[in-house]
Amino acid sequence: MGPVLLAGALLGAVVSCGPADPAPVAAAPAPAAPVPSLWPLTGLDSGTALPRPALAVKIENSVQARPQTGLGAADLVWEEVVEGGITRYVAVYHSTLPAEVGPVRSVRPMDAAIAAPLHGLFAFSGGQPAFVAAVTDAGTQVVSNDSGAAGFYRIDSRPAPHDVYADPATLLVQADPRHLAAPPAQFEIAGPGNEPTAVTAGEPAGSLALTLSGVSHPSWTWSAPDGHWVRAEGQTPAVEADGTPLRAVNVVVLRTESVDTGTTDPAGNPVPETVLVGSGDALVATGGHTLAATWVKSAVDQRLVLRGPDGNPVRLAAGNTWVELVPTRTGSVTVG
Template sequence: MPTPAPPRPSRRTRTHAVALGLVALLGACSGGGDGPTEPPVTLPPVITPAKHAAPAPVVPPRWVLTGVASGEPVERPALAVKIENPKEVRPQTGLDQADVVWEQVVEGGVTRFVAVFHSQVPTEVGPIRSVRPMDPAIVAPLHGVIAFSGGQPGFVEALSAAGLQTVSHDAGNDGFYRTKGRTAPHNVFGDPAAFLAQADAGHAASPPEQFHFARRPELATAAVAGAPAAQVAVTMSTYSRPSWEWSAADGTWLRSESGTPATSASGSRLAATNVVTLRVDLVASGTVDPAGSPVPETKLVGSGEALVATGGKTLAATWTKASTDAPLTLVAADGTDVRLAPGATWVELVPNGTGAVTVG
């Protein structure tokens, strides 16, 4: 007799069995049971690099009148001193420590210096002489102190009117004295530190920039774009004929007076990193000196031809000065500002017509 088939599960029973299977499957997937499990996957963090501007280059402080780097320039005014230059007073004292020296023609064709001190303060300077009508245009842009011995009242008043503080031997200001071994009026010398100590609150600040400077000598405009030169000979007058010879060994221009090497009283050769010659008009000022000689005046407000000597090369340029208290600007033929090499600068005010500049 055949064995009867087992009873077929009901629909409800089948549904319950499927549900239990699903639960078991889900439990296995969720890590239940004895089987191995996959470790969790850890993704590395997403790092987005920050975008910053390149750091600014570190530019060391520089002396404003020379462009020479300095650890920390001293805050003090520029001091201009009038120093004479006839043959009988050479060698002068202190010229080798000036930041800038201006040479001007005075009566009789003799030249006189306006020596400007800022980065260095010598212990002595001289012989000190009187001011002239072109001095305000030279010194006013410095907004500092000018020391001198003598000068016509109108010339002295013009300095004060240009915003300068005057320190005068004739007025009895401190720091002046007469030395032995020299005859008057060539024996007045002075102590620059004493002159600077008299600066009032309105004239105590360091001067503004007077020339543009390259960061390094080889980047100076004349060094980059100029023509090689070994000498710059200047005719200031029939009496005064300074010249400058390039010394590659010293990296500087060396000064001579009518072919004789020019030195300071210290024995140092007078030298300049930059020699700038400006062609200027020399006119009668309408005044005479105590000897009755006409006093000339250099016209320094305006524009004219210039020659810049730097690094054994020379570059033709144009000078411009908008007003008495405006600084002088030097522009190259391509219209760009001329940048000098860091160091001392001598400026020769060469008269149009009677003066000359020869490059050799």
């Protein structure tokens, strides 16, 4: 019996050591789609662009200043009422740097609240010491023509004080170590495959007619073929110096209070301040639609937040945005 058992054992060993069925080969996981790198102020693809700080520039908007240079390249443009009812812009450049911007004018009291959340540079020409100090105290790096900063120059084709222009690239290279980072997003932006809130929850609209003061009546008309709102000053199309129409993917209207600062400009006109820390009504225009909203800004250095009727953040479309600061008591907004 012993040999039989041994043979059986050997046979079992041979069988157990035979070639095994090949193990199934797991399919290699599909490579993950690359996550796009987006410009924070527009939500557009930045490609391989190097990070750089945001540059805010104070641009004039009197009749003598038109047409301006470089406004169309700005990621954000804020329009504010200053003395005499005229308006000025704070144009914010990040994704695109034009070769020239201007006319560059002086700082105003509400500019600190506009520029501080960007954590970048603010360029201007002139301003009362208290207004300049407010910008610096808010954490923004001041780049001033009056202090001799490089990048400013005067052109021969316009009389003073409408003749100060600037080279944004030269302004930016002066960023100190504390102001080199890219800015955080200032508004919520709908990501790829998502619709902006005004389109999903708003009403169709073709135009916005605004009154900022007795002498300022900008309007915006929706142009479906190119997906932009097109600006006019009253009945006159608003264009750049090269004739390019001024356009915006998003127009954000903020109803704001205006207070007297107790100061005057060189001509003796009272200098108003738009109050931007607080809250108020808003209107968001995107994609041929408008949406009633509210805005809130908790501090000078905090970004302004837009919320829809449901209390959720309002998402803008990817692209440039113009912000209109319309006084609650003397201004008006008409949707057509």
